[in-house]
Amino acid sequence: MTVDLEVGKRARVTVPGSSANLGPGFDTLGLALGIYDVVEVEVTPSGLEVEIFGEGSEDLPRDASHLVVKAIRTALKAAGARAPGLKVRCTNDIPQSRGLGSSASAAVAGVVAANTLAGNPLSAEDIVQISSSFEGHPDNAAASVLGGAVVSWTEIPVDGVSQPEYRAVTIPVHSSIRATAIIPDFHASTEAVRRVLPEQVTHLDARFNVSRVAVMTAALQNHPEILWEGTRDRLHQPYRADVLPVTAEWVNRLRNRGYAAYLSGAGPTIMVLHTEPVDPKILDDAREAGLRVLELDIAGPVSAELV
Helix, strand or coil: CCEECCCCCEEEEEEEEEEECCCCCCCCEEEEEEEEEEEEEEEECCEEEEEEEECCCCCCCCCCCCHHHHHHHHHHHHHCEECCEEEEEEEECCCCCCCCCHHHHHHHHHHHHHHHHCCCCCCHHHHHHHHHHCCCCCHHHHHHHHCCEEEEEEECCCCCCCCCEEEEEEECCCCCCEEEEEECCCCCCHHHHHCCCCCCCCHHHHHHHHHHHHHHHHHHHCCHHHHHHHCCCCCCHHHHCCCCHHHHHHHHHHHHCCCEEEECCCCCCEEEEECCCCCHHHHHHHHHCCCEEEEECECCCCEEEEC
């Protein structure tokens, strides 16, 4: 049975950005960050209207191809609801295509908005599943849905026909941990950056990363003093250095100073996790080099309300 939503019904969603991988946890570890997009969705008599303010306002589409719109429509179908028309207003603070989860946040915002309008029939697990399906991996989306840090994974069906199942659980983050994002002024395509990765890696490198993921989960929860060791990686960052030279330079510069710096997602953002403020001189140097600096808290889960 499909329920028709009442014209004039409105929902507002506030969704955090995220950082994926956290060094060694490729497509597995994620962290919600205190930078937010706000999406307002209204049920209208017919048609589609999309307004975009802030990040991406000059480039993002204003039609049915917009990711928020696609996520709304997919989630409405899953929730057994239908809207005759939609007005979507996006106010974006999350930088686009910089490794801060902008695409995942858009998908989460759309799914959560639809679920709110439909009376919340979808569970958090459903929301993770639907929003992750747009990217094909759940690390960013799960972090934005659940907040804090997440361990996520994908269950591939053995029949080769069913859709993958995206799963995630939260892990608590030590109250002293903060994040500083250093953002170059260019975009990075996740697909393009993935193409430089090798099809095979050595057993030694695989073993190294397995151990560092374990270290990282301990660092996030109870031992922030080992964040530097927990952010070491041999599976993807060394291969991406040639295509992201500015990022690689700053990651190395920071790590040589003892900071737990890593490539955030597919980049180009450099992320630093720390308990004491990053040296202001380093941040001033980054700004003078044309990089944007954001000092961020660890965020809680997505929130939504009817308005």
